[in-house]
Amino acid sequence: MEIKNLIVILSCFASSASIMAQKNPYIEKVYDFAPAPGQFVNKLPEYEEGDTKTDMIRKAEECIKNENKVPISLGAYGGYVIFGFDHPVANVKGEYDFKIWGNAFASATNPNEEKTRFGGNCEPGIVMVSYDANGNGLPDDEWYELAGSEYNKPETIKNYRLTYHKPDENKVKEPMPGSPYINDITYIKWESNQGDNGYVYRNTFHQQSYYPQWTEGESLTFEGTKLADNYVDESGNGSYYVQYAYDWGYADNFPNADERSGFNIEWAVDASGNPVNLPSIHFVKVYTGVNQYCGWLGETSTEISGAEDLHVNIVTSIDNDSQQSFQLLKNPVTDNLAIISDMQQTINIYSLHGNKEMSFMLESGTNNISCSHLSQGIHIMKSQNKTIKFLKQ
Ligand SMILES: [Ca+2]
Ligand SMILES: [Ca+2]
Ligand SMILES: [Ca+2]
Incomplete structure (x- = not known):
């Protein structure tokens, strides 16, 4: 020859x-990690003095890559993570294509069982996907929202934009009257482009700063779709909150063993809401989809601990x-x-x-x-x- x-x-x-070559069915890389303020921020993962954004992205990756399954918190509304696999995830028609692990769990007792809603610690995160159209291996291409069960409901707000202001950690605290747990109701101020505003409160359970310490500047702005509040104060007196799952299409919304923690790439829509036909996707973004505060439970924050390609053998x-x-x-x-x-x-x-x-x-x-x-x-x-x-x- x-x-x-x-x-x-x-x-x-x-x-x-x-x-x-053997494909890794789990997360291979975290490209960005930008949590909004929250009671688990600077803890999941842990911020250490001097850590840069690059350090925090690496720490987030260590938590959620492979089968490590250590939760990271995205904080209050809008906080996000962007991750990818070592291969494109195929879109098989009519089937869930990947799943995202969170820490949603059922209430010990679900007072609304007769309503057939799954109730518990459901903190829905909105999921977006992207195809590496320019082939450079980076998530700098168009993003498509996976339109979950709430996408077309009138109470869902599109293009919601929220700004959080860096707090003075030494300010005088303003405890909530009558609450033994909420010790500062003017901690982290926010306002949105919809005219609403408020504060991320501080509670007695978490003593660290709730504002991401590695960020620069005096404020953080997040933008996306906002879902309606999903909690019910079942006690009527603020002692027992249940966060109810939305029907489908959100992260940290059903327990990991439930197939509804799966995502179907066919749900993808463009910025105008038109369905798009993606043969496969390279990148996934998840952000906290509600802006709500549940008394002593604190702000609702999406946590995720990993993801899995369900068609790795394709x-x-x-x-x-x-x-x-x-x-x-x-x-x-x-x-x-x-x-x-x-x-x-x-x-x-x-x-x-x-x-x-x-x-x-x-x-x-x-x-x-x-x-x-x-x-x-x-x-x-x-x-x-x-x-x-x-x-x-
Ligand atoms: Ca599919
Ligand atoms: Ca790209
Ligand atoms: Ca959670």
């Missing part, structure tokens, strides 16, 4: 090997990832290929040397194709507008 041909074949295998396209004409559901370990197709179309399978090995018609939906006569190793599968490589084991 000539040297030149050998190099071509070796480079084919090298690029195929990177596609077939082989994604290398040559034309923007075309979602078909998806190979798993490597053909057995002698069957499971292929989901958007339409009726012809598929050809070639050897790495370009010899056609199989040709068949896909129907719209899931197709099971026998590939028992294919040899072990890498093959190329092509439709009119998509090419993938796959490994038969």
